[in-house]
Amino acid sequence: MPNAISVRGLxxxxxxxxxxxxxxxxxxxxxxxxxxxxxxxxxTTVLRLIAGFEKPTSGRIQLGQEDVTDRAPYARDVNTVFxxxxxxxxxxxxxxxxxxxxxxxxxxxxRRERAEQALATVRLDGYGERKPxxxxxxxxxxxxxxxxxxNRPKVLLLDEPLGALDLKLxxxxxxxxxxxxxxxxxTFVFVTHxxxxxxxxxxxxxxxxxxxxxxxASPVELYEKPASxxxxxxxxxxxxxxxxxxxxxxxxxxxxxxxxxxxxxVGPSEAPSADARVCVAPGVVREVVYLGSxxxxxVELDAGTTVTVAHHNFDRSIDAALExxxxxxxxxxxxxxxxxxxxxxxxxxxxxxxxxA
Amino acid sequence: MILSGxxxxxxxxxxxxxxxxxxxxxxxxxLNSFNADxxxxxxxxxxxxxxxxxxxxxxxARAALWTSVQVAALATLVALVLGTLAAMGLRRTKFFxxxxxxxxxxxxxxxxxxxxxxxxxxxxxxxxxxDLSLFTVVVAHATFCIVTVFNNVQARFQRLxxxxxxxxxxxxxxxxxxxxxxxxxxxxxxxxxxxxLAFGLSFDEIVVTTFTAGSQDETLPIWIFQNLFRxxxxxxxxxxxxxxxxxxxxxxxxxxxxxxGNAEAMTGAR
Numbered sequence: 001m002p003n004a005i006s007v008r009g010l011x012x013x014x015x016x017x018x019x020x021x022x023x024x025x026x027x028x029x030x031x032x033x034x035x036x037x038x039x040x041x042x043x044t045t046v047l048r049l050i051a052g053f054e055k056p057t058s059g060r061i062q063l064g065q066e067d068v069t070d071r072a073p074y075a076r077d078v079n080t081v082f083x084x085x086x087x088x089x090x091x092x093x094x095x096x097x098x099x100x101x102x103x104x105x106x107x108x109x110x111r112r113e114r115a116e117q118a119l120a121t122v123r124l125d126g127y128g129e130r131k132p133x134x135x136x137x138x139x140x141x142x143x144x145x146x147x148x149x150x151n152r153p154k155v156l157l158l159d160e161p162l163g164a165l166d167l168k169l170x171x172x173x174x175x176x177x178x179x180x181x182x183x184x185x186x187t188f189v190f191v192t193h194x195x196x197x198x199x200x201x202x203x204x205x206x207x208x209x210x211x212x213x214x215x216x217a218s219p220v221e222l223y224e225k226p227a228s229x230x231x232x233x234x235x236x237x238x239x240x241x242x243x244x245x246x247x248x249x250x251x252x253x254x255x256x257x258x259x260x261x262x263x264x265x266v267g268p269s270e271a272p273s274a275d276a277r278v279c280v281a282p283g284v285v286r287e288v289v290y291l292g293s294x295x296x297x298x299v300e301l302d303a304g305t306t307v308t309v310a311h312h313n314f315d316r317s318i319d320a321a322l323e324x325x326x327x328x329x330x331x332x333x334x335x336x337x338x339x340x341x342x343x344x345x346x347x348x349x350x351x352x353x354x355x356x357a
Numbered sequence: 358m359i360l361s362g363x364x365x366x367x368x369x370x371x372x373x374x375x376x377x378x379x380x381x382x383x384x385x386x387x388l389n390s391f392n393a394d395x396x397x398x399x400x401x402x403x404x405x406x407x408x409x410x411x412x413x414x415x416x417x418a419r420a421a422l423w424t425s426v427q428v429a430a431l432a433t434l435v436a437l438v439l440g441t442l443a444a445m446g447l448r449r450t451k452f453f454x455x456x457x458x459x460x461x462x463x464x465x466x467x468x469x470x471x472x473x474x475x476x477x478x479x480x481x482x483x484x485x486x487x488d489l490s491l492f493t494v495v496v497a498h499a500t501f502c503i504v505t506v507f508n509n510v511q512a513r514f515q516r517l518x519x520x521x522x523x524x525x526x527x528x529x530x531x532x533x534x535x536x537x538x539x540x541x542x543x544x545x546x547x548x549x550x551x552x553x554l555a556f557g558l559s560f561d562e563i564v565v566t567t568f569t570a571g572s573q574d575e576t577l578p579i580w581i582f583q584n585l586f587r588x589x590x591x592x593x594x595x596x597x598x599x600x601x602x603x604x605x606x607x608x609x610x611x612x613x614x615x616x617x618g619n620a621e622a623m624t625g626a627r
Binding site: 088 | 539
């Protein structure tokens with residue numbers, strides 16, 4: 001598939017801070033691509049570099065076949081949905097949506113038709129004459145989306161567009177955004193710090209940390225096979241087993257990750273014996289956290305670490321889990337559910353701080 | 358805020374006293390413009406419209422009024438252009454002297470008029486070799502009129518953030534189209550509020566004007582000052598003063614309404 005965006009050796013330094021550090025990235029045509037990371041990880045800067053709001057310190061940006069590195073924002077075939085929507089408050093919804101066509105001198109009739117279409121795409125038919133201040137947050141978000149989509153850009157850039165919405169609306173919009181993307185077939189580049197949001201919508205996800213991509217993979221791969229401690233910790237909850245603990249429980253050195261839902265919790269008497277396929281570790285339940293659909297138990301292992309165990313609340317009662325507090329238990333998991341993060345070396349990213357600390 | 362009963366009453370009384378001190382003398386001026394007694398005896402024995410007729414026919418007052426309107430309009434125009442450009446320039450650049458420049462722009466409004474007046478007179482006459490005229494008055498007034506425009510526009514920019522213009526560029530509009538379709542409409546009311554205040558500042562300015570005007574140039578405040586102590590002109594001065602009270606209340610009221618609260622509009626008033 002041809003690339004919608006190609007980035008080579010892209011860097012952006014703000015004084016001493018390397019916001020984006022020598023980045024290579026290819027985003028395929030028609031892809032729903034997410035950039036996930038904590039604040040300050042450089043994901044928004046990459047988006048702003050692609051849009052043209054920032055000038056790169058070094059590196060090239062290609063849109064399709066064109067090198068756009070030195071072009072102004074208005075000369076790039078991309079559109080942005082801003083985090084605060086940036087809807088022009090002095091214009092009606094229709095004037096907002098028509099804006100891009102108006103400045104490109106599209107005839108009035110066609111303008112109107114395409115604006116209607118775009119508003120229909122975001123389920124806002126009949127809202128054209130309203131003023132932005134008469135709309136709810138969710139509706140404003142849709143106007144911003146329509147205003148960008150109406151231009152039929154090669155790429156749509158979305159900068160945490162759901163961040164200001166409440167949880168329920170956010171979930172609805174996640175599914176709707178995905179549907180709209182499939183409908184219009186435009187490449188979406190989506191920036192978020194919400195790992196659940198990224199997993200829900202994306203074809204591929206790039207996890208950012210300190211201006212670099214830690215891992216670029218499909219949602220399933222990212223969750224099931226995290227490539228680093230950072231990714232394992234940032235995407236979902238995970239239990240890290242390393243060093244002496246790994247040697248004691250698994251019989252081999254290294255760093256491993258096991259997801260809470262892959263771990264079972266049984267009474268000491270029901271414990272299976274460890275073998276080539278099953279890992280077993282005794283411990284004491286320290287905390288039981290009820291989360292509605294699931295319950296998390298935090299178990300302090302005799303080997304010297306804590307693991308979180310998740311189980312679904314199929315029964316109405318979770319008394320059994322709650323009764324386990326301060327009881328001795330055994331946790332088990334299948335060995336092939338373990339994800340190895342490679343050697344026993346400390347995380348290279350975090351090492352300088354850890355050593356001096 | 359919850360205040361104790363005694364404090365609330367005290368604040369209320371205090372407010373009333375302040376307002377009385379400010380507005381009773383002003384009302385006296387208006388009342389005296391109808392006072393039939395030439396020496397403004399109190400209480401007025403008889404009311405008359407004679408002074409108003411006399412004032413309407415006064416060539417000097419009319420000419421001075423027209424001069425003041427011209428000076429204020431021109432100074433406001435200069436302030437609008439330069440004040441807006443300064444606010445935009447300081448907003449887009451991030452050079453380290455930004456706060457210093459901002460302070461230097463605002464400072465003239467705090468400088469005593471007499472200092473500004475002497476300094477400008479010196480500069481015009483000795484350094485630049487320009488004869489004092491209405492032109493020099495306009496330039497002098499513009500130095501402090503810029504402040505009201507600059508402050509209003511800068512406050513508006515701060516409230517808006519930069520994303521609206523980014524969005525416009527992102528949608529394909531160049532810098533000039535963006536200014537015309539997005540920036541200007543967004544700051545229009547701030548410009549109007551700043552302009553009204555600037556006009557008001559220039560219109561009643563007397564100290565700086567005295568030092569920078571030519572000997573033949575008479576703005577309304579200067580005309581009033583020169584006629585105040587001529588016994589036969591005093592009633593006319595009263596009428597002119599009454600007109601000015603009403604005329605200056607209108608722009609302030611409009612400026613306050615336009616900027617949606619007094620905080621923003623009044624930051625430039627002195």
